[in-house]
Amino acid sequence: MADFIALCARICLTALFFVSAAGKFMSIAGVATALSARGVPFPVVFGYGFAVLELVGALMVLTGYRARAGAWLLILLTLGTIVVVHHFWDMQGAARAGNQTHALKNLAIVGGLLMVAIAGSGRFSLGRR
Numbered sequence: 001m002a003d004f005i006a007l008c009a010r011i012c013l014t015a016l017f018f019v020s021a022a023g024k025f026m027s028i029a030g031v032a033t034a035l036s037a038r039g040v041p042f043p044v045v046f047g048y049g050f051a052v053l054e055l056v057g058a059l060m061v062l063t064g065y066r067a068r069a070g071a072w073l074l075i076l077l078t079l080g081t082i083v084v085v086h087h088f089w090d091m092q093g094a095a096r097a098g099n100q101t102h103a104l105k106n107l108a109i110v111g112g113l114l115m116v117a118i119a120g121s122g123r124f125s126l127g128r129r
Helices: 002-026 028-037 043-063 067-084 093-119
Strands: none
Touching: 002 028, 002 043, 002 093, 028 043, 043 067, 067 093
16 A cells, blocks of 8 residues: 555656646746846756756656656755745745745655655556566
């Protein structure tokens, strides 16, 4: 039963990253504009790069193939998002409240990914030994 629950957890954790990567690929101009506003050089290149990393990391975690490495990749991307995008500690009013909520949501996602990084993917995975 625990292995089935681990599979369900991997599906739930990765859904967000698949949707996010797809959104980046379909609206790279918007991503590039947002990255440029934050001073990121070569925003289109980085936008596609982030989308590819999200997609690859999510596939690794979902399938269980090198799930721990995929989880660490997604952890780093998610923590980076908190620092670069949702830096609520520099904001006031509604912007602060909204970004704090997003940062805490991302922190919860990091918690789930840490479970995968430490425990692995379980029996129902391509990385099973």
